[in-house]
Amino acid sequence: MKCLLIVDLQKDFVYPDGALYTEGVEKIVPEVLKLIREFKSQNLPIITTADTHVENDKEFNIWPPHCIKNTEGWKIIPEVENELKNYKLRYHTEKSRYSAFYNSNFEEILKEIGADEFHVAGLVSNICVLFTVEDLKSRWYDVYVHEKATDSYDKELHKFAMREMKEVLGAEVV
Numbered sequence: 001m002k003c004l005l006i007v008d009l010q011k012d013f014v015y016p017d018g019a020l021y022t023e024g025v026e027k028i029v030p031e032v033l034k035l036i037r038e039f040k041s042q043n044l045p046i047i048t049t050a051d052t053h054v055e056n057d058k059e060f061n062i063w064p065p066h067c068i069k070n071t072e073g074w075k076i077i078p079e080v081e082n083e084l085k086n087y088k089l090r091y092h093t094e095k096s097r098y099s100a101f102y103n104s105n106f107e108e109i110l111k112e113i114g115a116d117e118f119h120v121a122g123l124v125s126n127i128c129v130l131f132t133v134e135d136l137k138s139r140w141y142d143v144y145v146h147e148k149a150t151d152s153y154d155k156e157l158h159k160f161a162m163r164e165m166k167e168v169l170g171a172e173v174v
């Protein structure tokens with residue numbers, strides 16, 4: 001079963017007033033919406049993840065505070081929410097670290113769906129996308145990273161992430 005995995009498309013990353021916004025990342029949104037429509041038209045499952053922190057989270061030793069649960073910046077962007085409204089095969093997980101697998105219900109969702117082929121989009125390519133893909137590939141799932149539907153705050157790290165996922169992890173970059 002094929003599924004679409006949309007990583008952390010939250011206001012804090014995508015909107016100009018977001019805590020960890022990078023200029024230009026919003027260009028991936030139309031590409032993500034295209035993928036959502038494609039998967040919906042085939043009745044395939046779509047999983048969204050939300051980076052979710054508590055105030056004074058240890059991760060804020062590395063990054064400025066962002067995606068604190070129940071704040072505006074934590075919310076999935078409305079463009080995505082509207083496209084997924086009332087879609088029966090939409091699943092959602094809150095995660096507190098880079099990989100969607102860590103300390104979340106992500107694996108339960110995967111078991112429920114029975115997915116074995118993942119199409120990955122979202123932010124950011126060299127962190128949450130990379131570490132989630134690493135965990136997917138460690139379980140030998142088929143993974144397709146949609147390059148136009150992901151981005152980073154750093155172009156070099158973005159390129160590195162694409163190479164790492166392709167050459168080291170064995171994901172397809174499409």
Ligand SMILES: [Zn+2]
Nearest residue numbers: 051053059067
């Ligand atoms: Zn975070």
